[in-house]
Amino acid sequence: MPTIKILRAGSLGILLALISISANASTATNTFLVQITLTASCAVSASTLNFGSSVGVLTTAVSNTTTVSVTCSNTTPYNVGLDAGTVSGSLVANRLMAGTTAGNTGTTLQFQLCSDGTACNTVWGNTVGTNTVSGTGTGAAQALTVYGKVPIQTTPKPDLYQTTITATVTY
Numbered sequence: 050m051p052t053i054k055i056l057r058a059g060s061l062g063i064l065l066a067l068i069s070i071s072a073n074a075s076t077a078t079n080t081f082l083v084q085i086t087l088t089a090s091c092a093v094s095a096s097t098l099n100f101g102s103s104v105g106v107l108t109t110a111v112s113n114t115t116t117v118s119v120t121c122s123n124t125t126p127y128n129v130g131l132d133a134g135t136v137s138g139s140l141v142a143n144r145l146m147a148g149t150t151a152g153n154t155g156t157t158l159q160f161q162l163c164s165d166g167t168a169c170n171t172v173w174g175n176t177v178g179t180n181t182v183s184g185t186g187t188g189a190a191q192a193l194t195v196y197g198k199v200p201i202q203t204t205p206k207p208d209l210y211q212t213t214i215t216a217t218v219t220y
Contacts, residue, residue: 091121091186093129093218098197100160111199112167117216119193121186127220128183129193130175131162134212141174146210158210160199169198177219186220 098115121127132141136157139145148156163169164182173195174180182193 087122089122089125089186089220091119091125091127091218091220093120093216094118095195095214095216098162098195098214100197100199104199105204107199107202107204110201112169113197114167115195115197117193117195118190119184119186119218120188120190121184121218121220123186123188125186125220126183127186127218128177128181130177130181130217130219131173131195132175132215132217134214136212139212141176141180142172144212144214146212148205148208148210150208153206153208156205156208156210158199158205159202160197162214163196163198164193165196167196167198169196175217181219 095117096115098113100111100113104111117129117131119127119129133139134144134146136145136147138157144160144162145157146160148154148158161169162173163171164173165171172180173182184191184193
């Protein structure tokens, strides 16, 4: 029987050694940084401004609106400018559309883009701080109304008159 006692004592010793190893287990920890850098950004889009197709003679002003949509990151200040257009001789203060039919491309029609309504007292231009429209981004699209006006003028010959305006957002 002494052999069994030795085995029991030996088993008990191994068991106690295992318990003391797990009781003395240690851990180590560390931390790490998680980050992202968001930079200011903006995007701009616009819809066609169509004054209609059955205007006839320009003995009364023709008005209509369109929308410029600006999406800027939250709290980002911005300015939206509209240039004079692509027709030669067009100025922000006196915008021009040109005839599109062959033989009529030099014929122009005056119009204006404004930020204050169809009375068109405030011309919408592209000089930041002077004649642009400003705002602050929210992270969502913000719609800005562009008021267009074709004033009374000598009516050029019938044709499709057009120009391309560039909307620029400065932020």
